[in-house]
């Protein structure tokens with residue numbers, strides 16, 4: 558397993574007003590001084606040096622004014638999508654939002670009305686449901702089958718759910734998927750596309766995790782699936798890839814002219830324009846230096862996932878679902894026969910680990926916890942030891 562001086566150092570984030578470490582006591586009852594924060598999806602690593610330098614350059618100049626011509630920024634996005642994903646993006650199709658939760662909210666607001674249904678494939682990233690409910694729309698949950706090892710899709714069952722509801726206007730796809738770690742195959746993406754067409758849905762594809770894919774798997778942008786151009790909205794960001802979530806910046810990419818006009822009108826109506834720091838950071842990140850850093854990160858995370866899975870799967874009754882992408886390990890406690898309260902209590906109070914609770918991800922998440930493994934190897938080792946001790950009586 559590779560170790561890497563860029564990712565091995567443990568940087569103490571406590572007391573830095575970060576949500577992950579500084580809020581875990583309040584939210585999970587896990588003490589800040591001795592606990593391990595393995596919940597919210599940001600990493601305990603510094604971004605590439607060029608990204609930090611880009612911010613420092615602005616600070617050294619000292620005047621933080623409005624951003625001007627953004628053509629270099631758009632060009633950097635187009636370069637990255639072509640270089641890393643083989644995807645040709647029209648610079649004019651890019652809208653910059655305050656992150657992708659905000660991007661999701663804007664999509665919901667633009668292409669649905671209060672009371673409409675929005676389809677989610679659960680268990681899935683919890684903020685989708687929050688945004689849908691917060692906008693007075695309804696979540697339609699299509700629960701993905703899980704065979705104890707891997708998640709699959711059952712479009713016949715999903716059709717029935719949507720037909721029974723009768724009010725669906727949009728679907729939000731998570732690709733790659735958080736939290737089940739799947740990289741959807743071409744056949745599966747074609748299945749999602751056909752589903753959107755059958756039910757006449759706007760298809761919003763959140764691809765924020767598209768750069769964090771492990772060897773042996775290839776992410777296919779939804780934009781590469783034919784026949785859905787007139788209903789497709791793509792969402793990407795630098796923030797997960799380069800660990801700059803605090804920049805609250807994301808891209809909604811809309812190639813269809815009619816949809817683009819709808820979205821532009823909504824952005825205008827809400828008076829939205831980007832934060833300049835997000836643009837500076839994105840320009841620096843989407844570069845050859847950023848690409849080399851990312852390759853190193855993936856190798857490191859690959860080592861973490863192997864270590865974590867091996868250690869967790871040694872505990873009888875626990876199953877860490879194999880990750881094809883993302884740094885969010887989805888652990889099933891069904892085999893322990895314990896109540897949710899009991900396995901959560903052992904994780905939080907005995908192991909002193911803050912991990913996301915499965916039910917927040919919707920139907921199918923009841924017996925799970927989600928562990929963020931994007932942390933120095935030493936923390937992953939400690940997490941495995943603590944979990945083995947907390948569930949030691951099952952050995």
Ligand SMILES: Cc1ncc(COP(=O)(O)O)c(C=O)c1O
Nearest residue numbers: 598656657658659682735765807
């Ligand atoms: C699928 C998905 N979309 C969006 C986000 C968050 O996006 P942002 O921080 O840009 O609002 C996350 C964070 O975990 C995520 O997993």
